[in-house]
Amino acid sequence: MIEAKHFIGGEWCPPSNGETLAVLDPSDGKPYSRIARGTAADIDRAVRAAHTAFGGAWGAASAAERGRVLYRLSMLVAACGEELAQIEARDTGKPLKQARADAAALARYFEFYAGAADKLHGETLPYQAGYTVLTVREPHGVTAHIVPWNYPMQIFGRSVGAALAAGNACVVKPAEDACLSVLRVAELAAEAGLPAGALNIVTGYGHEAGAALASHTGIHHISFTGSPQTGKLVAHMAAENHVPVTLELGGKSPQIVFADADLDAALPVLVSAIVQNAGQTCSAGSRVLIERAAYEPLLDRLATAFNALRVGPWHADLDCGPLINAKQQQRVWDFLSDAQHDGIAMAAHGQVVADAPESGFYQAPTLLRDVPASHRLAREEVFGPVLAAMSFESEDEAVALANGTDYGLVAAIWTRDGARQLRMARRVRSGQVFINNYGAGGGVELPFGGVGHSGHGREKGFEALYGFTVLKTIAIRHG
Ligand code: NAD
Numbered sequence: 001m002i003e004a005k006h007f008i009g010g011e012w013c014p015p016s017n018g019e020t021l022a023v024l025d026p027s028d029g030k031p032y033s034r035i036a037r038g039t040a041a042d043i044d045r046a047v048r049a050a051h052t053a054f055g056g057a058w059g060a061a062s063a064a065e066r067g068r069v070l071y072r073l074s075m076l077v078a079a080c081g082e083e084l085a086q087i088e089a090r091d092t093g094k095p096l097k098q099a100r101a102d103a104a105a106l107a108r109y110f111e112f113y114a115g116a117a118d119k120l121h122g123e124t125l126p127y128q129a130g131y132t133v134l135t136v137r138e139p140h141g142v143t144a145h146i147v148p149w150n151y152p153m154q155i156f157g158r159s160v161g162a163a164l165a166a167g168n169a170c171v172v173k174p175a176e177d178a179c180l181s182v183l184r185v186a187e188l189a190a191e192a193g194l195p196a197g198a199l200n201i202v203t204g205y206g207h208e209a210g211a212a213l214a215s216h217t218g219i220h221h222i223s224f225t226g227s228p229q230t231g232k233l234v235a236h237m238a239a240e241n242h243v244p245v246t247l248e249l250g251g252k253s254p255q256i257v258f259a260d261a262d263l264d265a266a267l268p269v270l271v272s273a274i275v276q277n278a279g280q281t282c283s284a285g286s287r288v289l290i291e292r293a294a295y296e297p298l299l300d301r302l303a304t305a306f307n308a309l310r311v312g313p314w315h316a317d318l319d320c321g322p323l324i325n326a327k328q329q330q331r332v333w334d335f336l337s338d339a340q341h342d343g344i345a346m347a348a349h350g351q352v353v354a355d356a357p358e359s360g361f362y363q364a365p366t367l368l369r370d371v372p373a374s375h376r377l378a379r380e381e382v383f384g385p386v387l388a389a390m391s392f393e394s395e396d397e398a399v400a401l402a403n404g405t406d407y408g409l410v411a412a413i414w415t416r417d418g419a420r421q422l423r424m425a426r427r428v429r430s431g432q433v434f435i436n437n438y439g440a441g442g443g444v445e446l447p448f449g450g451v452g453h454s455g456h457g458r459e460k461g462f463e464a465l466y467g468f469t470v471l472k473t474i475a476i477r478h479g
Contacts, residue, residue: 004034004041006042006203007186009049010196016041021176021204026093027313028320029359034446035179040212042173046200047218050142050169053197058169059139061195066165067117074110080188081101081107084181088153091178093321093361094277101442103155106185108444109157113165113465120465125473132476137469139167140220140244142315144213146181146206146234148226149175149324150280154347155287156182158444159223162464164198171219172201173210175226177324180201206230217241224248227283228453246457246467248449250282250381251409252401255438256424259293261414263301265436270387272304273412273438278311278320279385280328282454283410285438286382287371288389289401295391299347299369302389306367307346309350310357312377313360316353320385322361329361332384336366339377345369347389379405395424403429409452410436431458 004020005012015036036042053059061069077084081103089099122135143163147155152174160170174182179201186201202209210230211250214222214237224234225248238245255270257263273285290298311320323329338348347369352362363383371378377388378401392398402411411430415421425433431450434440447463448457457467 004036005034005175006038006046007183007199007201008042008046009052009200010190013042013045015039015204016045021265023091023180024325025090026324027090027315027360028250028357029326029361032090033180035176035203038173038202038209038212039094040208042202042204043173043212043216046171046202046430047142047216049139049197049200050171051218052228053195054139054141054169054195057169058198059193060387061167063118063120063167066167067114070110070114070117070161070165073189073194074107074114076188076192077103077110077185078107080184084153084184087184087302088181091180092149093314093324095319095321096317098277099314100149105442105444106153106157109154111163112444115240116462116465117165120469122471126474130477132478134474136472136474137166137466138472140468140470141168141469142219143168143170143221143223144208144219144376145170145172146214146218146222146224147172147179150277150282152178153181153185155225156185158459158464159225160199162459163223163468164194166468167222168468169198170200171213172199173206174201174203174470176203176205180362185351190385195201195395200404211237214238215240222246223459225380231455242472244450246459248282248456248457248459249455250286250383251407251454252287252379252381252405253283253285253407253410253430254287254289254428255285256289256398256402256414257291257294257298258415258420259291259292260416262416262436263294266414267298267301267305269438270302271309274387275309275320275385278323278363279365280324280383283439285410286387286410287378288387290389290391291398292393299389302367302387303348306348306350306365306387309365310353311350311362311364312353312356314328318353319350320365323363323384326361327419328383328389329363332363332382332386333380335386337376339368342375344371344375344377373401373404381407395420399424399427406453409454410434410439
């Protein structure tokens with residue numbers, strides 16, 4: 001494994017100041033690897049390398065050639081899927097089966113954008129007599145990608161896959177808590193034939209390497225995924241240089257269950273949407289809004305399911321792994337202690353297995369009932385396996401509850417009534433709405449992003465390619 005080096009200009013480079021950071025295994029809280037502590041000098045070197053690639057071999061590659069490189073990369077990722085999954089599972093703490101799904105999604109992102117690369121085109125526009133007007137979609141140039149620790153491979157893939165397909169050269173700052181898989185993918189990209197400098201990775205802290213990247217005058221677009229607070233900082237830095245920015249900042253996503261819904265189908269999805277990745281998912285279904293008539297029966301079934309959940313180290317491959325670090329664990333404890341203090345009832349909780357190391361960052365999945373709409377547990381992102389249950393009497397009340405947070409990333413509506421499905425889908429303020437499912441199995445093809453404090457701009461699907469290009473209008477006067 002490559003340790004404590006950046007990937008810049010197609011080479012492994014030691015950090016400019018020689019400093020490194022420890023990487024902890026969330027399953028036992030102990031250091032097991034090191035990464036380079038990136039500085040502004042490292043970022044500057046990476047941005048220069050990206051400019052060289054954009055002005056050289058990568059910029060000169062045709063759309064079809066870019067697609068071929070990405071396709072080879074998708075094949076290499078698929079071939080190394082188990083290795084990548086093991087790296088990711090240990091680094092993030094997630095159960096191995098979830099990391100395997102992430103590796104498969106990474107391969108799929110590169111495959112999808114490989115196919116899309118030469119299908120991105122402009123238009124001809126009807127205009128005055130004597131003119132022909134056309135639009136062309138051009139890459140921004142050098143794009144910056146700031147990636148969080150919860151899904152390093154997937155978020156890297158969706159952002160970098162689209163940016164490369166569109167012809168940009170990328171500089172990536174993955175999260176200090178989990179970035180080893182992304183470094184391995186950089187090696188695979190070189191093996192796939194990606195020219196040196198088209199993809200550069202600088203590791204390190206957000207306030208150091210991340211801030212240096214977001215404020216660098218040599219970048220032309222920023223894609224950021226992480227917390228609303230950091231997103232705001234990044235947007236300010238982007239504004240200083242008039243650089244467009246895509247922000248994906250999390251949510252407090254509701255699953256709205258009407259009494260006529262297929263509760264057998266809904267139940268496992270309600271549980272997995274908050275338990276997946278120990279709730280550390282921007283699109284986690286962290287609120288369940290249940291029509292009064294179905295509230296008690298569904299809560300009983302949810303409680304039984306939560307009580308059966310088991311939490312343990314990544315290699316035990318249980319329902320849940322540990323949280324990423326002690327800070328995140330403390331954050332979840334703070335929310336739960338507020339719930340206890342404010343008299344919110346815990347309806348059920350899972351169990352951390354007895355042989356899980358005490359020094360790991362474990363948290364049992366927890367179901368809270370009758371959470372008041374005004375409470376922070378109904379409004380703020382916990383980013384842990386905590387599900388807040390609330391009841392409603394009418395569609396209007398369900399909409400008011402669903403839209404009662406600053407966020408708007410994902411929502412689900414469970415009902416057999418077709419007219420209500422559409423009515424609710426249109427009334428809920430959210431970037432994605434799922435009817436009688438949640439997440440549609442990942443959906444590499446499906447545009448993803450939020451409104452309000454969930455951010456703006458869209459990643460995934462073909463839509464992402466528009467964000468990673470600039471539209472140029474060319475008007476030709478020919479008489
Ligand atoms: P964060 O937003 O601080 O970190 C995300 C990324 O931004 C990391 O790569 C980090 O190094 C970088 N970063 C941090 N400070 C920066 C700065 N000043 N300039 C540029 N880049 C910077 O998130 P966190 O502290 O790791 O987690 C805190 C909370 O963020 C979580 O509890 C959760 O609510 C939220 N979060 C959301 C997502 C998501 O997918 N939406 C992912 C991770 C965390």
